[in-house]
Amino acid sequence: MLLASVIRDACRVLFRRRPPGRPVLPPASGGVPNFFAPVFWFTADNKAVEEAIESIAPMLAPGCHFADNLLTWARNLSMLGDAAFVAAWKANVESEGDHAIVWRRYVLACAAYHCVHLDGDFVECGAYTGVGMKTVIDYLGGTAFPKAFWGYDAFEHDATMLNHPMPGLGPGLYERVSRKFGAYPQVRLLKGVIPQVFDRGCPERIAYLHIDLNQAPAEVATLDRLFDRMVPGGVLILDDYEWSGYYRPQKLAEDPWFAARNYRVMPLPTGQGLVIKR
Ligand SMILES: C[S@@+](CC[C@H](N)C(=O)[O-])C[C@H]1O[C@@H](n2cnc3c(N)ncnc32)[C@H](O)[C@@H]1O
Numbered sequence: 001m002l003l004a005s006v007i008r009d010a011c012r013v014l015f016r017r018r019p020p021g022r023p024v025l026p027p028a029s030g031g032v033p034n035f036f037a038p039v040f041w042f043t044a045d046n047k048a049v050e051e052a053i054e055s056i057a058p059m060l061a062p063g064c065h066f067a068d069n070l071l072t073w074a075r076n077l078s079m080l081g082d083a084a085f086v087a088a089w090k091a092n093v094e095s096e097g098d099h100a101i102v103w104r105r106y107v108l109a110c111a112a113y114h115c116v117h118l119d120g121d122f123v124e125c126g127a128y129t130g131v132g133m134k135t136v137i138d139y140l141g142g143t144a145f146p147k148a149f150w151g152y153d154a155f156e157h158d159a160t161m162l163n164h165p166m167p168g169l170g171p172g173l174y175e176r177v178s179r180k181f182g183a184y185p186q187v188r189l190l191k192g193v194i195p196q197v198f199d200r201g202c203p204e205r206i207a208y209l210h211i212d213l214n215q216a217p218a219e220v221a222t223l224d225r226l227f228d229r230m231v232p233g234g235v236l237i238l239d240d241y242e243w244s245g246y247y248r249p250q251k252l253a254e255d256p257w258f259a260a261r262n263y264r265v266m267p268l269p270t271g272q273g274l275v276i277k278r
Contacts, residue, residue, distance in 0.1 A: 023116040024141030030081030037067035039100035042245055067100040070269055079106035088138035092131050095167075104239070104270045105135050111235040111274070112136040112208055116147060120207035120231040125194055125222045126239070127151030128166060130177040132210065133187070143183055147207070151177075151189045152197055163214035164246075195221040206230045212239035216253035223257055230277040241265055241273025 036057070038050040053066050060073035079085055079102055088109070093099045115122065124133050130151065137145045155174040157165040174191045181187040190197050194213065206229045213219050219238070230236065240247040241254060251265075251273070258265055258275065265273040 023146050024144055025113065025116075026082060026084030026139065028082075029076075029078040029085070033062040033077070034064045035067060035077055035080060035102065036064070037096070037100040037102075039067060039096045040069045042069070065103065068103065068270065070103065070271075072269070079103060079109075082106070082109075085109050085139050088135050091138060092135045094129055094131055098131050101270075104272055105132065107268060107270055107272055107274070108132060108136050108210060108237060109139045111210075111237055112140055114233075115208035115235050116140055116145075118207035118231050118233055120205035120229075120234060121203035122147050122149040122208040123152070123203065123206050123226065124149070124210040124212065125152045125219075125226075126210075126212035126214070127153040127155075127177065127189060128212075129168060129173070130180050130189075132212070134180065134184075136208075137184060137186070145184070145186055147186060148203065149184075149187050150201070150203055151187060152194055153177075153189075153191065154193050155191050161215075162217060166214075194218045195225050198225050202226070202229075204229060207234045209234065209236045210239065211236070214240060214247070216249040219250055220253050220257055223254070227261075227277070232278055234277040236275040236277065238265065238273035238275070240271060242267040242269075243271040247271075 038046070038053075040046065040049065043049045053071060057064060063075040063077055064073040065071070065075060065077060079089075085106060089102060089105055112122070122136070127133055133149055133151050137149060154161070155169065155177070156171070157169040174189065178189055181189065188201065190201055192200060195218070202225070206226060209226060209230060211219050211222050213222070227236070238250070238254065240250050242251070254265065254273070263275055265275055267273055
């Protein structure tokens with residue numbers, strides 16, 4: 001079983017079709033007034049919070065965003081004025097959560113826009129349903145996306161895992177996500193536990209690295225294995241770095257890891273963290 005999976009992964013790497021080299025680049029964004037998606041986490045009463053925000057919304061200047069625990073106003077909301085992004089985001093949304101985290105998705109899309117010009121592959125650790133990966137790929141040309149994109153995930157959950165369970169993790173998910181990328185020869189999905197799964201295939205040079213594992217030890221293990229493979233100018237996004245509470249152990253583990261290498265994570269209001277590789 002293990003041997004078959006090693007051979008299958010090796011064949012994927014050796015015989016992959018090389019995508020065309022030129023990136024498809026969307027035009028600059030316009031920006032539109034408001035985004036309200038009342039999906040949020042860590043409140044005592046979601047409904048009461050939603051109603052309270054609705055009651056103050058008329059007092060706020062346009063450019064109001066309330067979703068994903070982020071209330072702000074007088075912003076350009078550039079993501080909603082970027083037609084290529086909106087098309088990619090909407091085409092891939094599978095859940096209310098996917099819809100609500102539009103700003104996080106646009107951070108990924110803009111990082112990808114930068115990284116597509118660099119030497120090196122794209123990597124997502126914590127591929128889950130593939131929505132994040134595919135939004136980025138579809139934003140930058142879809143089937144013409146010019147990079148290899150590696151997606152790692154256990155695609156299953158059991159009580160020994162430190163991350164919290166997500167809907168749909170379990171038998172059949174890997175197959176479903178593989179089918180989703182059937183027309184994308186650039187995508188290599190590896191099913192297995194991080195970091196051990198890296199032994200079955202791992203790019204030598206990485207331009208874009210998105211780590212989204214919802215747990216500190218596996219994220220730090222990923223940094224141990226992959227950060228040195230990132231090319232200068234490559235972008236790392238840590239999905240949960242700036243979230244407190246349940247997710248705070250990630251920041252607490254990652255800050256000293258980066259400090260030891262003279263890096264500091266840029267905390268983003270979306271809850272993500274961003275690092276540019278030197
Ligand atoms: C929040 S989800 C990722 C969401 C996805 N990045 C997106 O943008 O839609 C976290 C994923 O990390 C995976 N995961 C957590 N720890 C892992 C580990 N040690 N090895 C492999 N996968 C892991 C889970 O199976 C889950 O699918």
